Amino acid sequence: MSFQKTVLIFEPDASGHHPGYLYHLLNHFLNGKYDFRLAVLVNPDFFEKHPAIIQKTTTENIEWLSTSGTTYNDWKNSKSDVIKRAKLEWAICAEYAKNLQANHIVMMYFDHLQLACLTEQKPPCPVSGILFRPTLVNYPVNSIKEKISFWRKYLLLKAILHRKTLNTLFCLDPFAVDFIQQNWKTKKVKFLPDPVQVYPYTKSIGSLKQTLRINENKKVFLIFGHLDDRKGISTVMDTFSKLSEDKAKDVCLLIVGPWDVQEKLLFEQKLAVLQQKNSVQVITHNHFVADEDIQSFFEVSDYILALYQKHIGMSAIMVRAASAAKPLITFNYGLMGKITAEKQLGLLIDETIQDDFQLKLEVLLNSNQPIGNQKSMKEFAELNQAKNYAKVILDSL
Structure with a gap:
Protein backbone atom coordinates (compact mmCIF):
# COMPACT_ATOMS: atom_id res chain seq x y z
CA MET A 1 0.00 0.00 0.00
CA SER A 2 1.29 3.47 -0.85
CA PHE A 3 0.68 6.44 1.43
CA GLN A 4 0.57 10.02 0.21
CA LYS A 5 1.39 11.49 3.61
CA THR A 6 4.22 10.81 6.07
CA VAL A 7 4.24 11.97 9.69
CA LEU A 8 7.58 12.00 11.49
CA ILE A 9 7.31 11.05 15.19
CA PHE A 10 10.40 12.07 17.16
CA GLU A 11 11.22 10.57 20.58
CA PRO A 12 14.91 10.72 21.52
CA ASP A 13 14.43 9.56 25.13
CA ALA A 14 14.07 5.83 25.89
CA SER A 15 13.62 6.22 29.65
CA GLY A 16 10.79 6.91 32.10
CA HIS A 17 7.33 7.55 30.67
CA HIS A 18 8.61 8.18 27.12
CA PRO A 19 8.40 4.59 25.76
CA GLY A 20 4.88 4.19 27.15
CA TYR A 21 3.58 7.39 25.58
CA LEU A 22 5.07 6.36 22.24
CA TYR A 23 3.72 2.80 22.41
CA HIS A 24 0.18 3.94 23.25
CA LEU A 25 0.22 6.27 20.26
CA LEU A 26 1.47 3.61 17.84
CA ASN A 27 -0.76 0.84 19.18
CA HIS A 28 -3.92 2.89 18.71
CA PHE A 29 -2.70 4.10 15.31
CA LEU A 30 -2.61 0.45 14.22
CA ASN A 31 -6.13 -0.12 15.53
CA GLY A 32 -7.50 2.92 13.69
CA LYS A 33 -8.10 3.74 10.05
CA TYR A 34 -5.61 6.44 9.10
CA ASP A 35 -4.56 7.21 5.54
CA PHE A 36 -0.96 8.19 6.35
CA ARG A 37 2.21 6.44 7.47
CA LEU A 38 4.35 7.10 10.53
CA ALA A 39 8.13 7.31 10.51
CA VAL A 40 9.26 6.87 14.13
CA LEU A 41 12.67 8.33 14.88
CA VAL A 42 14.45 7.27 18.08
CA ASN A 43 18.00 6.96 19.34
CA PRO A 44 19.85 3.60 19.09
CA ASP A 45 19.31 2.75 22.77
CA PHE A 46 15.55 2.49 22.18
CA PHE A 47 16.17 -0.57 20.00
CA GLU A 48 18.22 -2.11 22.81
CA LYS A 49 15.83 -1.28 25.68
CA HIS A 50 12.43 -1.78 24.03
CA PRO A 51 12.64 -4.43 21.29
CA ALA A 52 9.15 -5.69 22.18
CA ILE A 53 7.59 -2.31 21.34
CA ILE A 54 9.34 -2.24 17.99
CA GLN A 55 8.39 -5.84 17.21
CA LYS A 56 4.72 -5.23 18.03
CA THR A 57 4.43 -2.05 15.95
CA THR A 58 6.56 -2.61 12.84
CA THR A 59 4.10 -2.75 9.93
CA GLU A 60 3.76 -1.39 6.43
CA ASN A 61 2.51 1.94 7.78
CA ILE A 62 4.97 2.30 10.69
CA GLU A 63 8.68 2.55 9.96
CA TRP A 64 11.25 2.67 12.77
CA LEU A 65 14.34 4.81 12.25
CA SER A 66 17.43 5.29 14.38
CA THR A 67 19.77 8.25 14.62
CA SER A 68 23.45 7.52 14.08
CA GLY A 69 25.82 6.57 16.89
CA THR A 70 27.56 9.93 16.54
CA THR A 71 24.29 11.85 16.78
CA TYR A 72 23.27 9.80 19.79
CA ASN A 73 26.53 10.57 21.58
CA ASP A 74 26.10 14.26 20.81
CA TRP A 75 22.58 14.08 22.23
CA LYS A 76 23.71 12.36 25.42
CA ASN A 77 26.47 14.95 25.90
CA SER A 78 23.97 17.80 25.44
CA LYS A 79 21.39 16.61 28.01
CA SER A 80 22.75 18.84 30.78
CA ASP A 81 22.57 21.92 28.52
CA VAL A 82 18.90 22.58 27.69
CA ILE A 83 19.61 25.11 24.92
CA LYS A 84 22.23 22.93 23.24
CA ARG A 85 19.98 19.89 23.45
CA ALA A 86 17.03 21.80 21.99
CA LYS A 87 19.08 23.07 19.05
CA LEU A 88 20.35 19.57 18.32
CA GLU A 89 16.92 17.95 18.48
CA TRP A 90 15.40 20.66 16.29
CA ALA A 91 18.15 20.17 13.69
CA ILE A 92 17.72 16.38 13.76
CA CYS A 93 13.98 16.71 13.12
CA ALA A 94 14.47 19.18 10.30
CA GLU A 95 17.05 16.94 8.60
CA TYR A 96 15.00 13.76 8.79
CA ALA A 97 11.77 15.53 7.80
CA LYS A 98 13.50 16.89 4.71
CA ASN A 99 14.96 13.50 3.73
CA LEU A 100 11.64 11.73 4.30
CA GLN A 101 9.63 14.51 2.64
CA ALA A 102 7.47 14.44 5.74
CA ASN A 103 4.20 16.37 5.86
CA HIS A 104 4.18 16.82 9.63
CA ILE A 105 6.49 16.45 12.64
CA VAL A 106 5.24 15.37 16.08
CA MET A 107 7.73 16.00 18.88
CA MET A 108 6.83 13.79 21.81
CA TYR A 109 8.40 16.12 24.39
CA PHE A 110 8.15 19.80 23.51
CA ASP A 111 8.76 21.60 26.82
CA HIS A 112 12.46 22.31 26.28
CA LEU A 113 12.04 22.96 22.53
CA GLN A 114 10.08 26.19 22.83
CA LEU A 115 13.07 28.51 22.43
CA ALA A 116 14.32 26.48 19.45
CA CYS A 117 10.90 26.90 17.84
CA LEU A 118 11.44 30.67 17.98
CA THR A 119 15.11 30.92 17.11
CA GLU A 120 16.10 27.98 14.91
CA GLN A 121 15.64 27.46 11.20
CA LYS A 122 12.09 26.77 10.06
CA PRO A 123 11.61 23.03 9.37
CA PRO A 124 10.24 21.87 5.97
CA CYS A 125 6.78 21.06 7.38
CA PRO A 126 4.45 21.99 10.26
CA VAL A 127 5.38 20.93 13.80
CA SER A 128 3.22 19.69 16.68
CA GLY A 129 4.35 18.67 20.14
CA ILE A 130 3.35 17.61 23.66
CA LEU A 131 3.71 20.20 26.41
CA PHE A 132 3.87 18.45 29.78
CA ARG A 133 4.54 21.22 32.29
CA PRO A 134 3.03 24.64 31.66
CA THR A 135 2.89 26.72 34.83
CA LEU A 136 0.38 29.37 33.79
CA VAL A 137 -2.17 28.62 36.50
CA ASN A 138 -2.34 26.85 39.89
CA TYR A 139 1.34 27.39 40.68
CA PRO A 140 2.04 30.03 43.34
CA VAL A 141 4.54 32.72 42.37
CA ASN A 142 6.12 34.19 45.50
CA SER A 143 9.88 34.67 45.32
CA ILE A 144 11.73 36.85 42.81
CA LYS A 145 13.18 33.71 41.26
CA GLU A 146 9.70 32.21 40.81
CA LYS A 147 8.38 35.44 39.27
CA ILE A 148 11.25 35.61 36.77
CA SER A 149 10.72 31.96 35.85
CA PHE A 150 6.97 32.46 35.45
CA TRP A 151 7.25 35.47 33.13
CA ARG A 152 10.01 33.86 31.09
CA LYS A 153 7.84 30.81 30.46
CA TYR A 154 4.70 32.91 29.97
CA LEU A 155 6.20 35.15 27.29
CA LEU A 156 8.01 32.32 25.55
CA LEU A 157 4.89 30.17 25.29
CA LYS A 158 2.78 33.08 24.08
CA ALA A 159 5.36 33.88 21.40
CA ILE A 160 5.62 30.36 19.98
CA LEU A 161 1.85 30.08 19.69
CA HIS A 162 2.04 32.85 17.08
CA ARG A 163 4.66 31.01 15.03
CA LYS A 164 3.34 29.63 11.76
CA THR A 165 5.74 26.72 12.21
CA LEU A 166 3.71 25.42 15.14
CA ASN A 167 0.55 23.57 14.16
CA THR A 168 -0.75 22.12 17.45
CA LEU A 169 0.44 22.05 21.04
CA PHE A 170 -1.01 19.15 23.02
CA CYS A 171 -1.15 19.99 26.71
CA LEU A 172 -1.76 17.72 29.72
CA ASP A 173 -2.95 20.61 31.88
CA PRO A 174 -6.66 21.32 31.19
CA PHE A 175 -6.58 24.54 33.22
CA ALA A 176 -3.66 25.89 31.20
CA VAL A 177 -5.54 25.01 27.99
CA ASP A 178 -8.60 26.95 29.20
CA PHE A 179 -6.42 29.93 30.17
CA ILE A 180 -4.68 30.03 26.77
CA GLN A 181 -7.87 29.66 24.76
CA GLN A 182 -9.69 32.34 26.74
CA ASN A 183 -6.87 34.88 27.08
CA TRP A 184 -4.71 34.38 24.01
CA LYS A 185 -7.50 33.61 21.53
CA THR A 186 -5.82 30.69 19.81
CA LYS A 187 -7.03 27.24 18.81
CA LYS A 188 -3.53 25.80 18.52
CA VAL A 189 -3.64 24.28 22.02
CA LYS A 190 -5.57 21.08 22.71
CA PHE A 191 -6.08 19.24 25.97
CA LEU A 192 -4.38 15.84 25.99
CA PRO A 193 -5.42 13.10 28.44
CA ASP A 194 -2.59 11.47 30.37
CA PRO A 195 -2.43 7.95 28.92
CA VAL A 196 -2.59 5.08 31.36
CA GLN A 197 -3.27 1.54 30.23
CA VAL A 198 -4.87 -0.24 33.17
CA TYR A 199 -4.87 -4.03 33.09
CA PRO A 200 -7.50 -5.44 35.47
CA TYR A 201 -6.21 -7.55 38.32
CA THR A 202 -8.01 -10.90 38.23
CA LYS A 203 -6.56 -12.65 41.30
CA SER A 204 -7.87 -12.23 44.83
Whole structure:
Protein backbone atom coordinates (compact mmCIF):
# COMPACT_ATOMS: atom_id res chain seq x y z
CA MET A 1 0.00 0.00 0.00
CA SER A 2 1.29 3.47 -0.85
CA PHE A 3 0.68 6.44 1.43
CA GLN A 4 0.57 10.02 0.21
CA LYS A 5 1.39 11.49 3.61
CA THR A 6 4.22 10.81 6.07
CA VAL A 7 4.24 11.97 9.69
CA LEU A 8 7.58 12.00 11.49
CA ILE A 9 7.31 11.05 15.19
CA PHE A 10 10.40 12.07 17.16
CA GLU A 11 11.22 10.57 20.58
CA PRO A 12 14.91 10.72 21.52
CA ASP A 13 14.43 9.56 25.13
CA ALA A 14 14.07 5.83 25.89
CA SER A 15 13.62 6.22 29.65
CA GLY A 16 10.79 6.91 32.10
CA HIS A 17 7.33 7.55 30.67
CA HIS A 18 8.61 8.18 27.12
CA PRO A 19 8.40 4.59 25.76
CA GLY A 20 4.88 4.19 27.15
CA TYR A 21 3.58 7.39 25.58
CA LEU A 22 5.07 6.36 22.24
CA TYR A 23 3.72 2.80 22.41
CA HIS A 24 0.18 3.94 23.25
CA LEU A 25 0.22 6.27 20.26
CA LEU A 26 1.47 3.61 17.84
CA ASN A 27 -0.76 0.84 19.18
CA HIS A 28 -3.92 2.89 18.71
CA PHE A 29 -2.70 4.10 15.31
CA LEU A 30 -2.61 0.45 14.22
CA ASN A 31 -6.13 -0.12 15.53
CA GLY A 32 -7.50 2.92 13.69
CA LYS A 33 -8.10 3.74 10.05
CA TYR A 34 -5.61 6.44 9.10
CA ASP A 35 -4.56 7.21 5.54
CA PHE A 36 -0.96 8.19 6.35
CA ARG A 37 2.21 6.44 7.47
CA LEU A 38 4.35 7.10 10.53
CA ALA A 39 8.13 7.31 10.51
CA VAL A 40 9.26 6.87 14.13
CA LEU A 41 12.67 8.33 14.88
CA VAL A 42 14.45 7.27 18.08
CA ASN A 43 18.00 6.96 19.34
CA PRO A 44 19.85 3.60 19.09
CA ASP A 45 19.31 2.75 22.77
CA PHE A 46 15.55 2.49 22.18
CA PHE A 47 16.17 -0.57 20.00
CA GLU A 48 18.22 -2.11 22.81
CA LYS A 49 15.83 -1.28 25.68
CA HIS A 50 12.43 -1.78 24.03
CA PRO A 51 12.64 -4.43 21.29
CA ALA A 52 9.15 -5.69 22.18
CA ILE A 53 7.59 -2.31 21.34
CA ILE A 54 9.34 -2.24 17.99
CA GLN A 55 8.39 -5.84 17.21
CA LYS A 56 4.72 -5.23 18.03
CA THR A 57 4.43 -2.05 15.95
CA THR A 58 6.56 -2.61 12.84
CA THR A 59 4.10 -2.75 9.93
CA GLU A 60 3.76 -1.39 6.43
CA ASN A 61 2.51 1.94 7.78
CA ILE A 62 4.97 2.30 10.69
CA GLU A 63 8.68 2.55 9.96
CA TRP A 64 11.25 2.67 12.77
CA LEU A 65 14.34 4.81 12.25
CA SER A 66 17.43 5.29 14.38
CA THR A 67 19.77 8.25 14.62
CA SER A 68 23.45 7.52 14.08
CA GLY A 69 25.82 6.57 16.89
CA THR A 70 27.56 9.93 16.54
CA THR A 71 24.29 11.85 16.78
CA TYR A 72 23.27 9.80 19.79
CA ASN A 73 26.53 10.57 21.58
CA ASP A 74 26.10 14.26 20.81
CA TRP A 75 22.58 14.08 22.23
CA LYS A 76 23.71 12.36 25.42
CA ASN A 77 26.47 14.95 25.90
CA SER A 78 23.97 17.80 25.44
CA LYS A 79 21.39 16.61 28.01
CA SER A 80 22.75 18.84 30.78
CA ASP A 81 22.57 21.92 28.52
CA VAL A 82 18.90 22.58 27.69
CA ILE A 83 19.61 25.11 24.92
CA LYS A 84 22.23 22.93 23.24
CA ARG A 85 19.98 19.89 23.45
CA ALA A 86 17.03 21.80 21.99
CA LYS A 87 19.08 23.07 19.05
CA LEU A 88 20.35 19.57 18.32
CA GLU A 89 16.92 17.95 18.48
CA TRP A 90 15.40 20.66 16.29
CA ALA A 91 18.15 20.17 13.69
CA ILE A 92 17.72 16.38 13.76
CA CYS A 93 13.98 16.71 13.12
CA ALA A 94 14.47 19.18 10.30
CA GLU A 95 17.05 16.94 8.60
CA TYR A 96 15.00 13.76 8.79
CA ALA A 97 11.77 15.53 7.80
CA LYS A 98 13.50 16.89 4.71
CA ASN A 99 14.96 13.50 3.73
CA LEU A 100 11.64 11.73 4.30
CA GLN A 101 9.63 14.51 2.64
CA ALA A 102 7.47 14.44 5.74
CA ASN A 103 4.20 16.37 5.86
CA HIS A 104 4.18 16.82 9.63
CA ILE A 105 6.49 16.45 12.64
CA VAL A 106 5.24 15.37 16.08
CA MET A 107 7.73 16.00 18.88
CA MET A 108 6.83 13.79 21.81
CA TYR A 109 8.40 16.12 24.39
CA PHE A 110 8.15 19.80 23.51
CA ASP A 111 8.76 21.60 26.82
CA HIS A 112 12.46 22.31 26.28
CA LEU A 113 12.04 22.96 22.53
CA GLN A 114 10.08 26.19 22.83
CA LEU A 115 13.07 28.51 22.43
CA ALA A 116 14.32 26.48 19.45
CA CYS A 117 10.90 26.90 17.84
CA LEU A 118 11.44 30.67 17.98
CA THR A 119 15.11 30.92 17.11
CA GLU A 120 16.10 27.98 14.91
CA GLN A 121 15.64 27.46 11.20
CA LYS A 122 12.09 26.77 10.06
CA PRO A 123 11.61 23.03 9.37
CA PRO A 124 10.24 21.87 5.97
CA CYS A 125 6.78 21.06 7.38
CA PRO A 126 4.45 21.99 10.26
CA VAL A 127 5.38 20.93 13.80
CA SER A 128 3.22 19.69 16.68
CA GLY A 129 4.35 18.67 20.14
CA ILE A 130 3.35 17.61 23.66
CA LEU A 131 3.71 20.20 26.41
CA PHE A 132 3.87 18.45 29.78
CA ARG A 133 4.54 21.22 32.29
CA PRO A 134 3.03 24.64 31.66
CA THR A 135 2.89 26.72 34.83
CA LEU A 136 0.38 29.37 33.79
CA VAL A 137 -2.17 28.62 36.50
CA ASN A 138 -2.34 26.85 39.89
CA TYR A 139 1.34 27.39 40.68
CA PRO A 140 2.04 30.03 43.34
CA VAL A 141 4.54 32.72 42.37
CA ASN A 142 6.12 34.19 45.50
CA SER A 143 9.88 34.67 45.32
CA ILE A 144 11.73 36.85 42.81
CA LYS A 145 13.18 33.71 41.26
CA GLU A 146 9.70 32.21 40.81
CA LYS A 147 8.38 35.44 39.27
CA ILE A 148 11.25 35.61 36.77
CA SER A 149 10.72 31.96 35.85
CA PHE A 150 6.97 32.46 35.45
CA TRP A 151 7.25 35.47 33.13
CA ARG A 152 10.01 33.86 31.09
CA LYS A 153 7.84 30.81 30.46
CA TYR A 154 4.70 32.91 29.97
CA LEU A 155 6.20 35.15 27.29
CA LEU A 156 8.01 32.32 25.55
CA LEU A 157 4.89 30.17 25.29
CA LYS A 158 2.78 33.08 24.08
CA ALA A 159 5.36 33.88 21.40
CA ILE A 160 5.62 30.36 19.98
CA LEU A 161 1.85 30.08 19.69
CA HIS A 162 2.04 32.85 17.08
CA ARG A 163 4.66 31.01 15.03
CA LYS A 164 3.34 29.63 11.76
CA THR A 165 5.74 26.72 12.21
CA LEU A 166 3.71 25.42 15.14
CA ASN A 167 0.55 23.57 14.16
CA THR A 168 -0.75 22.12 17.45
CA LEU A 169 0.44 22.05 21.04
CA PHE A 170 -1.01 19.15 23.02
CA CYS A 171 -1.15 19.99 26.71
CA LEU A 172 -1.76 17.72 29.72
CA ASP A 173 -2.95 20.61 31.88
CA PRO A 174 -6.66 21.32 31.19
CA PHE A 175 -6.58 24.54 33.22
CA ALA A 176 -3.66 25.89 31.20
CA VAL A 177 -5.54 25.01 27.99
CA ASP A 178 -8.60 26.95 29.20
CA PHE A 179 -6.42 29.93 30.17
CA ILE A 180 -4.68 30.03 26.77
CA GLN A 181 -7.87 29.66 24.76
CA GLN A 182 -9.69 32.34 26.74
CA ASN A 183 -6.87 34.88 27.08
CA TRP A 184 -4.71 34.38 24.01
CA LYS A 185 -7.50 33.61 21.53
CA THR A 186 -5.82 30.69 19.81
CA LYS A 187 -7.03 27.24 18.81
CA LYS A 188 -3.53 25.80 18.52
CA VAL A 189 -3.64 24.28 22.02
CA LYS A 190 -5.57 21.08 22.71
CA PHE A 191 -6.08 19.24 25.97
CA LEU A 192 -4.38 15.84 25.99
CA PRO A 193 -5.42 13.10 28.44
CA ASP A 194 -2.59 11.47 30.37
CA PRO A 195 -2.43 7.95 28.92
CA VAL A 196 -2.59 5.08 31.36
CA GLN A 197 -3.27 1.54 30.23
CA VAL A 198 -4.87 -0.24 33.17
CA TYR A 199 -4.87 -4.03 33.09
CA PRO A 200 -7.50 -5.44 35.47
CA TYR A 201 -6.21 -7.55 38.32
CA THR A 202 -8.01 -10.90 38.23
CA LYS A 203 -6.56 -12.65 41.30
CA SER A 204 -7.87 -12.23 44.83
CA ILE A 205 -6.64 -9.36 46.98
CA GLY A 206 -6.22 -11.82 49.83
CA SER A 207 -3.74 -13.94 47.89
CA LEU A 208 -1.67 -10.89 46.95
CA LYS A 209 -1.62 -9.77 50.58
CA GLN A 210 -0.34 -13.21 51.51
CA THR A 211 2.36 -13.02 48.84
CA LEU A 212 3.46 -9.60 50.08
CA ARG A 213 3.08 -10.72 53.72
CA ILE A 214 0.78 -7.85 54.59
CA ASN A 215 -0.81 -8.55 57.94
CA GLU A 216 -4.58 -8.86 58.03
CA ASN A 217 -6.74 -5.83 58.95
CA LYS A 218 -3.93 -3.37 58.16
CA LYS A 219 -4.68 -0.09 56.40
CA VAL A 220 -2.23 -0.17 53.49
CA PHE A 221 -0.56 3.05 52.27
CA LEU A 222 1.17 2.70 48.88
CA ILE A 223 4.16 4.60 47.45
CA PHE A 224 4.70 3.51 43.85
CA GLY A 225 7.16 4.35 41.07
CA HIS A 226 10.80 5.27 40.72
CA LEU A 227 11.83 5.86 44.30
CA ASP A 228 13.87 9.05 44.35
CA ASP A 229 13.87 12.20 46.50
CA ARG A 230 10.83 13.61 44.67
CA LYS A 231 8.53 10.95 46.12
CA GLY A 232 8.43 12.42 49.62
CA ILE A 233 9.42 9.11 51.22
CA SER A 234 11.35 10.83 54.01
CA THR A 235 8.28 12.92 54.87
CA VAL A 236 6.16 9.78 55.05
CA MET A 237 8.66 7.90 57.20
CA ASP A 238 9.04 10.83 59.61
CA THR A 239 5.28 11.23 59.92
CA PHE A 240 4.57 7.54 60.41
CA SER A 241 7.23 7.37 63.12
CA LYS A 242 5.18 9.89 65.15
CA LEU A 243 2.11 7.66 65.27
CA SER A 244 1.13 6.27 68.63
CA GLU A 245 1.51 2.51 68.99
CA ASP A 246 -2.27 2.20 69.15
CA LYS A 247 -2.50 3.64 65.62
CA ALA A 248 0.76 2.23 64.26
CA LYS A 249 -0.20 -1.39 64.79
CA ASP A 250 -2.98 -0.99 62.21
CA VAL A 251 -0.79 0.56 59.48
CA CYS A 252 1.22 -0.94 56.62
CA LEU A 253 3.45 1.13 54.36
CA LEU A 254 3.97 -0.59 51.00
CA ILE A 255 6.83 0.81 48.88
CA VAL A 256 7.00 -0.52 45.32
CA GLY A 257 9.52 0.35 42.61
CA PRO A 258 13.24 0.63 41.87
CA TRP A 259 15.35 2.67 44.29
CA ASP A 260 17.51 5.64 43.59
CA VAL A 261 20.78 4.71 45.34
CA GLN A 262 20.96 7.74 47.63
CA GLU A 263 17.26 7.55 48.45
CA LYS A 264 17.60 3.90 49.48
CA LEU A 265 20.37 4.79 51.92
CA LEU A 266 18.22 7.55 53.42
CA PHE A 267 15.23 5.22 53.62
CA GLU A 268 17.24 2.62 55.55
CA GLN A 269 18.25 5.28 58.08
CA LYS A 270 14.64 6.41 58.46
CA LEU A 271 13.46 2.81 58.75
CA ALA A 272 15.81 2.16 61.65
CA VAL A 273 14.37 5.18 63.47
CA LEU A 274 10.77 4.19 62.68
CA GLN A 275 11.27 0.64 64.00
CA GLN A 276 12.46 2.04 67.31
CA LYS A 277 9.38 4.26 67.64
CA ASN A 278 6.45 1.97 66.79
CA SER A 279 5.31 -1.14 64.91
CA VAL A 280 4.19 0.30 61.56
CA GLN A 281 4.65 -2.56 59.11
CA VAL A 282 6.95 -1.52 56.22
CA ILE A 283 7.09 -3.74 53.13
CA THR A 284 9.28 -3.05 50.11
CA HIS A 285 8.92 -4.67 46.70
CA ASN A 286 11.86 -3.26 44.80
CA HIS A 287 11.69 -5.33 41.64
CA PHE A 288 10.64 -4.68 38.07
CA VAL A 289 6.85 -4.63 37.81
CA ALA A 290 5.35 -5.60 34.45
CA ASP A 291 2.63 -3.29 33.11
CA GLU A 292 0.04 -6.03 33.52
CA ASP A 293 0.82 -6.31 37.25
CA ILE A 294 1.08 -2.63 38.24
CA GLN A 295 -2.59 -2.18 39.07
CA SER A 296 -2.55 -5.06 41.54
CA PHE A 297 -0.54 -2.95 44.00
CA PHE A 298 -3.17 -0.23 43.83
CA GLU A 299 -5.98 -2.72 44.34
CA VAL A 300 -4.34 -4.19 47.42
CA SER A 301 -3.86 -0.75 49.01
CA ASP A 302 -6.30 1.46 50.89
CA TYR A 303 -4.63 4.82 50.25
CA ILE A 304 -2.21 6.00 47.58
CA LEU A 305 0.54 8.40 48.66
CA ALA A 306 1.77 10.95 46.12
CA LEU A 307 3.56 13.49 48.28
CA TYR A 308 5.80 14.83 45.53
CA GLN A 309 7.83 17.88 46.47
CA LYS A 310 6.49 20.92 44.54
CA HIS A 311 5.57 18.68 41.63
CA ILE A 312 4.84 20.33 38.28
CA GLY A 313 2.48 18.57 35.93
CA MET A 314 0.46 15.36 36.02
CA SER A 315 1.23 11.89 37.34
CA ALA A 316 0.00 8.49 36.19
CA ILE A 317 -0.33 7.63 39.88
CA MET A 318 -3.46 9.81 39.96
CA VAL A 319 -5.10 7.84 37.17
CA ARG A 320 -4.16 4.47 38.61
CA ALA A 321 -5.49 5.44 42.05
CA ALA A 322 -8.76 6.59 40.49
CA SER A 323 -9.01 3.39 38.43
CA ALA A 324 -8.74 1.36 41.63
CA ALA A 325 -11.20 3.74 43.36
CA LYS A 326 -8.60 4.37 46.07
CA PRO A 327 -8.15 7.82 47.67
CA LEU A 328 -5.06 9.78 46.68
CA ILE A 329 -3.14 11.63 49.39
CA THR A 330 -1.20 14.52 47.88
CA PHE A 331 -0.24 18.15 48.47
CA ASN A 332 -2.59 21.01 47.56
CA TYR A 333 0.02 22.25 45.08
CA GLY A 334 -0.07 22.70 41.33
CA LEU A 335 -2.02 20.64 38.85
CA MET A 336 -2.20 17.51 40.99
CA GLY A 337 -3.64 19.45 43.92
CA LYS A 338 -6.15 21.26 41.72
CA ILE A 339 -7.41 18.10 40.01
CA THR A 340 -7.58 16.16 43.27
CA ALA A 341 -9.72 18.91 44.78
CA GLU A 342 -11.96 19.48 41.77
CA LYS A 343 -12.48 15.79 40.98
CA GLN A 344 -12.69 14.74 44.65
CA LEU A 345 -9.98 12.14 44.19
CA GLY A 346 -8.75 12.06 47.77
CA LEU A 347 -7.18 13.99 50.62
CA LEU A 348 -5.14 17.18 50.30
CA ILE A 349 -2.21 18.08 52.56
CA ASP A 350 -1.31 21.74 53.06
CA GLU A 351 2.48 21.87 52.97
CA THR A 352 2.46 25.40 54.41
CA ILE A 353 0.96 24.10 57.68
CA GLN A 354 3.41 22.34 59.95
CA ASP A 355 2.44 18.73 60.71
CA ASP A 356 -0.69 18.94 58.52
CA PHE A 357 0.04 15.47 57.14
CA GLN A 358 0.33 14.03 60.65
CA LEU A 359 -2.89 15.69 61.81
CA LYS A 360 -4.87 14.44 58.81
CA LEU A 361 -3.32 10.99 59.06
CA GLU A 362 -4.52 10.75 62.66
CA VAL A 363 -8.06 11.76 61.61
CA LEU A 364 -7.91 9.21 58.78
CA LEU A 365 -6.95 6.38 61.11
CA ASN A 366 -9.67 7.35 63.60
CA SER A 367 -12.44 7.29 61.02
CA ASN A 368 -14.03 4.82 58.64
CA GLN A 369 -15.66 7.57 56.58
CA PRO A 370 -15.02 7.15 52.82
CA ILE A 371 -12.74 9.70 51.18
CA GLY A 372 -13.28 10.93 47.65
CA ASN A 373 -16.10 10.60 45.15
CA GLN A 374 -16.25 7.15 43.54
CA LYS A 375 -18.27 8.35 40.55
CA SER A 376 -15.83 11.18 39.87
CA MET A 377 -12.87 8.83 40.24
CA LYS A 378 -14.33 6.51 37.61
CA GLU A 379 -14.96 9.40 35.19
CA PHE A 380 -11.42 10.71 35.68
CA ALA A 381 -9.94 7.25 35.04
CA GLU A 382 -12.04 6.78 31.90
CA LEU A 383 -11.01 10.19 30.53
CA ASN A 384 -7.35 9.28 30.82
CA GLN A 385 -7.47 6.00 28.97
CA ALA A 386 -4.65 5.53 26.49
CA LYS A 387 -7.08 5.35 23.54
CA ASN A 388 -8.38 8.87 24.29
CA TYR A 389 -4.84 10.27 24.40
CA ALA A 390 -3.93 8.67 21.08
CA LYS A 391 -7.15 9.77 19.38
CA VAL A 392 -6.53 13.46 20.23
CA ILE A 393 -3.10 13.38 18.58
CA LEU A 394 -3.90 11.17 15.59
CA ASP A 395 -7.16 12.90 14.69
CA SER A 396 -5.37 16.25 14.59
CA LEU A 397 -3.04 14.91 11.90
